[in-house]
Every structure is written in C-alpha cells, then in structure tokens.
Amino acid sequence: MVLLETESGSGYDLLKRFKQRLGFFWQASHQQIYQQLKVMHQAKLIDCTIEVQQGKPDRKIYAMTQAGHKELLVWLNKACKPQKINDSLLVKLYGGHLVDKVVLLDEMRQHREQHNKALYIMLEIEQQYQSLSHHERKSLALPFLTLRRGILGEQAWLAWADEVEAFLSSQKSSSTDFR
Incomplete structure (x- = not known):
C-alpha cells in the first residue's frame, strides 16, 4: 500500500518498484504481491482499472482508494514490534x-x-x-x-x-x- 500511495501501477510495476525500493528490507514473492493486490481490491482498499494493450494481454492498473489511504494511515500510526532475526x-x-x-x-x-x-x-x-x-x-x-x-x-x-x-x-x- 505504501508504494500505491504515491503512484498507481500494474502488479508488474509494483513488483519492480518493490524490489528496487523495499526489497533490501522486506521480502515478498511475485505470488505474494499479486495475492495481496487481490485481497486489497476485494476489501476496496485499492481500485483496479483495465488498460487495453495492442498485441499483449490487458494490464490491471491499481490505485489507492480513500478507504485504502485511511487504512494505511491506521497501520502507519501503530507501533511495530521489533523484528527478530531468523538467520x-x-x-x-x-x-x-x-x-x-x-x-x-x-x-x-x-x-x-x-x-x-x-x-x-x-x-x-x-x-x-x-x-x-x-x-x-x-x-x-x-x-x-x-x-x-x-x-x-x-x-x-x-x-x-x-x-x-x-x-x-x-x-x-x-x-x-x-x-
């Protein structure tokens, strides 16, 4: 949701941004990101529009909803537990x-x-x-x-x-x- 807050994008766009910006600190697989997008869309935290492409499958473009923004703010205001190391x-x-x-x-x-x-x-x-x-x-x-x-x-x-x-x-x- 943090990445969608600043810029909408397809699942692939989000995966790329995730790896470039957060991948050093948080691990998520391709499948996890797409599953989470589906869950957030069903919960109406993000919207999805279809972008038609020539000669390629249509792209789903995700954007944050107002409800998603509110949910993100709730999460950002909660204290995080210190992470334990599993190495x-x-x-x-x-x-x-x-x-x-x-x-x-x-x-x-x-x-x-x-x-x-x-x-x-x-x-x-x-x-x-x-x-x-x-x-x-x-x-x-x-x-x-x-x-x-x-x-x-x-x-x-x-x-x-x-x-x-x-x-x-x-x-x-x-x-x-x-x-």
Missing part, C-alpha cells in the same frame, strides 16, 4: 564446531558476495540521492534514511564477517578445534 547462517555458525572450518569459510564467502553486492547497489542509490536538488532530497528524506539503515546494516555485517573469517582462518582444519 540460518547464524545457526550454522553456532553449530560450526561439528564441521570443518572450510565449510563455514565457504558459506561466509558466499554470503559476503551477496552483502557486498547489496551494499554496492545501495551506495549507488545514495550517490543518486546526493546528486538531487535540495528540494528533491527533502521530499525523499525518509526513504533516504531507510536506505542509510540498509547501508549501515550491510557495513556492520561485513565487519562482523571479517571477524568470523579471521577467527576461522586462524583455526586448524579439524572440526573438534572449536570446542
């Missing part, structure tokens, strides 16, 4: 004494690649933001602060990964050395 890598590391350190180092390197990629993209977005006019930056200040949280989170993860990898690299190969 299987942390569980693997916790039980890492049962495997050879090479297994853990390989997994850390794979995760590092993903976190480096995410950080790179976020830093590029930050540069784009910094190149905007003062007025444009002001209107995007809150999304920018969300981006900053993502950048700091990725930097912290990478610093932690340095510690883990340094420790693992200093250990002998036997899994029993961690006990």
